[in-house]
Amino acid sequence: MDASNQTQTVVKSSRLKSLVWNDFERVKKGDVMVAICKHCKKKLSASATSGTSHLKNHLNRCRKRQTRELAEQLILVREKQRGGTINLENLKFDDFGPIDFKFDERTLLNLKFDQERSRYDLARMIILHEYPLSMVEHVGFRRFVSNLQPSFQLMSCDDVKSDCLQIYGKEKQKVYEMLDKVPGRLSLTADMWTSYQDHGYLCLTAHYFDETWVLQKKILNFVMVDPHSEQSLAEVINTCLMDWDIDRKLFSVTFDKFFSNDVVFRTRERLSQSRLLPNNGLLFHVRCATTILSLIVQDMLEALNEVTHKIRESVRFVRSSDTVQQSFNEIAQRLIGDSQRGLCLDCPTQWNATYAMLEAALGYKDVFSHLQQCDLGYTLAPSDIEWERASTVCSYLKLFVEVANAFTGVKDPTANIYFPELCDINLQLIERCKSEDSFIKSMALKMKSRFDTYWSICSLVLAIAAILDPRFKMKLVEYYYPQIYGPSDALERITEVSNGIKDLYHEYAISSTMSSFDHGLACDVRSSNGINGVLPITNNDTRDRLSGFDKFLHENSDNQQVKSELDKYLEEPVFPRNVDFDILNWWKVNAPKYPILSLMARDVLGIPMSTVEFDSVFNIGERLLDPYRSSLEPDILQALVCTHDWLQKEVEECGPIPSSSAMPLCITSS
Template sequence: MDDATENVDEANQNKEKDVIEANEEEENPFASKKRNHATVRKDYFSAYDIEKKKVKDLLKHIDKVSVTTDLWKSGQQVSYMVITAHFMDSNWNLQKCTLNFCDVPSPHTGVVICDVLMLKDNLAYKNSLALNGKLFHVKCCAHILKLLVQDGLSEIEDIIFNDVSSLYQQRDPTYTFLPSEEDCEKVKEVCSFLEEFNKVTKVISSTEYPTSNLFLAELYNIKKLLNEAHENVGYMQAMVSKMKKKFDKFLGDCNLLISIAAVLDPRNKMKLVEWCFPEIYSTSDAIEQMTIVQETLRMLYNEYFEAHRAKNVDTKISGAENQREGSSCIVSGKRKVRGRAQFYSYIRNVDNIIEQVKSKLEVCLEDGCHICEDDEKFDALEWWKMNNMKYRVL
């Protein structure tokens, strides 16, 4: 009897153990103590297929995405490129997901990166690019700032070397070459000058909230700093001149997407462009660049407006037919349209004429800027979510 009881207890324990292991396997199908190369490889591809399906389901109902590329070099000096899609979900939350992680051969020129990406031609073929790709490529502002600082520091290497020499003496008492007090003061002044670049880089490199609407104001601060420093004659003039030249090279032509993002921030609108451009460009160029921004914004709005109208045309036709049916009566066996249906037809025609005379874009820009008491807590996407019904296309 005891033997039978022991056998039953042992069988129950084994059964319970099997259930626990099955549950663990269900929760984490890739967790196992014994794995060979083939099993691990299979699990990796299985995980990849699962994540790929999640991304496809996530993007299934998304009309537009922004794509960013980041280059990364491994410890084995192999270069990779991460391709990330950024978009807003139905609740107006900023989302992102990795689309690809691919090897990029040297040299990392624009042509090589474009060949690896193979995105623009595919999207252009499907007519998916806004303004035929006019806004497709945007230079990385953080990278441009890095190039500016590197070029500037190359002009004062001797001063930097003198300052570093003091650190050498702390490690080696026999090292006698020390910087002068004048060199120390120069280094402090350079660090103070470059502090603004550090602050701007942190602002535009954040990933916790949308930052494209903040770029223009930060670039204005940088250009103003360079213009003011360039007027001063001294040891930093060569450094500032080189940085200013690099700024004009990469950001001299109007960066349309940065400008449009700034305009669509309700705190800015065109007023920020009108305020920043005279500092960034010459007087004549500023007027020309502002005109380009306004015209591009108008064309972009019209493109979205046509897409919005085409998307809702079936709904409007169906609704109009229902209205006509509901606003009619039977007279001598025939259906006759009553005044209400005729009035609806008149309203639709009048609304189309008003839209042609003054678009929602113009109405929005004329409404004035949104004055925010606490800019740090302001959420541009939340504002557009609240005003979605007022500015459907925008």
């Protein structure tokens, strides 16, 4: 028979029991049985020996079938909202308007609704953008979601809280595994926060360099503590360290002003007993450099409180009415001519704003004196002595503003930048303590006493970090110390710093050597395994037994006059100072040249010398949780704060949030 005359016969048989045949027609084309998909009309084999597995696989991939099912679901939901019912067996899509079956794969995926996935995305959204948990119960949100996706089962506040805790658990495991793979040691910052109910919260943040020498920060804990119990604080810190299993990798902890030395001692004592800290924990204790600036500034402003009050009220008086402002401007025009600077009021909790107010007012001090003579209502003009004291304090504040700006000039400052700035402050305080003005001298002595307490704790780690800057090395210490300590004591202090960095390097060298020995021994064991794991006796055993001798030679290398990497580094000329110098890139490039010293540099430069975020460096208020966060239970608060920090990379990858919709951080300063 000619092929053109062949006919198709639909075969109906009671033997077609499989449900798959609901979506196929079994047709006989000549002598061949063919299964034709009712949705896409594709032809597949339908012979008795073919089975039905290939037909099921096709249905799972058939886009038109998926589209029809989605359309049926949408129609059912639509009719349910209208209060009607539909029999899908008699469904005619023409009754509901045109339905386009030409969807691409992306559209199909978007049309598929997944309740669990949507719940997960909602919880992540709340964490990422710090929305209140209760938003899922807001009428407006519920109406919006119902219209957007009627199939979504609305959640309660407890439901979303549970989802957030689950996400926290999963993300915590990821961070745990990440910290375990950190190539070097890590350092922590310990901050205290206060809620509106006066509850204390400890925030622990890990700082470290990854394998590409990029500085990373992760908030590890945000836990409620008793800030008045030193023993309790130390126990909480140690518990957090063990929970994350980072006590063995810890280098230092930078504490803010709320932690006493006793808390530090208790924390360090356990780690020292376990011999987990490098150099016997000599560099473990670090104090926040930004905090010491803030405390010294507060001492200055407290001493100048009466004068600052007069100047602040004087500015308010001038700006109180147009008449006074006009009179003030006329006097200023006669005395100082045109001035581009104007008066400004400060925010008492932002000390750089107070500096700006004082600096601006000092330019109009003669104008204020004449205004008092012209306007009987103005009685707060400072005296000449008070203006002089304000000028002295303002010069102090200018230095401190410049230093604070140097600390915040980069988003993630490395430890090497702090030493020269703090040395300059030290020299200024030494000079002011010699003042013949009793007011200035008394204020300077108080500030110097506070600074000396900080310097006694942090000077060594500050100096070592500066030495590891190839632009400075030991030369910067040798430059500043004679000015700070005087010629007679400077040599001893310089020797202390030199011995400190040598001891630290010696420990890294031994640790690196032992790691190499352990790795080599493990390789020998793996390569020489005999039958059933029994090691054959070879000459390698003699070499392994002498590994202790190799360690002995390394520890006594000084006797053999072998120069260490540190000696070679310090003997080389300093690198030219350049504003574009990237210290991390320098050490990354020179790591093959200084394999041991670069390991030490990575850990030291990663020490956070400040616990304060760069946008809060001028804030002299306490760190206070906002009212909403203060109302949360401790477990969910920790989950939200930590997970928000861990998911920030997603926000960065998606680009900045528009200012109109951006939410403030969950923890704010006031």
